[in-house]
């Protein structure tokens with residue numbers, strides 16, 4: 001008690017003579033104190049369909065063989081996800097990245113401080129995300145008691161429906177199911193997956209707005225806070241100044257597909273979030289080795305050209 005009182009009384013005079021060396025020591029120790037330090041590098045992986053390895057060599061029932069290069073096998077995916085779970089990774093949603101890292105408008109909850117982060121994104125809304133990925137997410141949740149969040153960048157104009165769009169793509173009902181189970185973060189990929197750099201400004205607006213309206217309509221009652229379709233991944237990763245101008249009107253952030261790494265401490269533009277492309281040529285082990293090799297501090301990120 002007495003000591004506390006003394007502290008209060010002498011606090012102001014002490015702070016004036018606070019030695020500068022102690023200040024620098026504290027600054028140097030900052031990353032090691034549990035004050036909200038998370039590694040500055042966040043791998044954002046970009047996947048498409050998830051296929052069964054046993055069927056890849058035969059002819060895929062759903063996909064053209066030329067498209068198989070873009071896919072990832074469910075067997076390797078399970079190994080990868082299991083690694084992230086065992087190493088206690090924080091699976092970021094697009095809103096998490098925006099709130100806690102890009103804008104820092106929210107303080108990182110205590111339980112998530114010092115955690116390694118990862119964002120897993122799946123573009124184009126392939127049916128196999130429901131038939132092959134979702135069962136793995138459920139299985140791992142039952143096994144480890146941890147929920148994996150994945151981001152789906154969806155073009156609602158290409159969703160399967162009863163009007164003849166083939167069953168290679170997801171239906172609204174399946175998006176709802178994955179959302180209800182807490183696995184899916186559903187975001188926009190333009191309405192009909194048009195290259196936004198090759199269409200008129202009027203068409204850009206239509207692609208951006210229709211995607212948002214349709215996705216929010218699909219998830220309407222499940223999404224009172226309207227988190228759906230607040231962020232956008234550019235179809236084909238294609239963006240320019242005009243596109244970015246319109247995207248900024250309707251979305252909070254924009255994701256590229258450029259095989260680059262995100263260091264959020266040096267990202268200057270929230271509409272140029274880099275993502276790493278992943279396809280079947282990289283095994284889960286190779287991917288993990290790559291991620292372990294990423295710079296863990298900003299200085300190194302500058303050296304490696306991630307920060308400029």
Ligand SMILES: [Zn+2]
Nearest residue numbers: 123124235236
């Ligand atoms: Zn796409």
